[in-house]
Amino acid sequence: MKKINRITAISATIIGFILIAPAIISGCKTPDAIANKSGAQLWAENCSRCHNTPDPTIYSDSQWDAATEHMRQKAILTDLEITKIRIFLKSAN
Secondary structure (H helix, E strand, C coil), X not given: CHHHHHXXXXXXXXXXXXXXHHHHHHHCCCCHHHHCCCHHHHHHHHHCCCCCCCCHHHCCHHHHHHHHHHHHHHCXXXXXXXHHHHHHHHHCC
């Protein structure tokens, strides 16, 4: 009897994983709303929510690295968003 219960529990776990795995995997996919936007668009949309955005040439690349890392955490930006924003900001220098 215990053997049947173990097999049932293992089967239920495997079936649960099979049903949930696609949702987990697709949840990791970058939304098209982010993937299709340029760094300039993301910078304008995200940074201007809270404050005026400075001229991109005002800071050096290393200063932008520090500022964007701080804002990535504070504004809860994804790695893709912050990478695109950094590329845009550094291209102005």
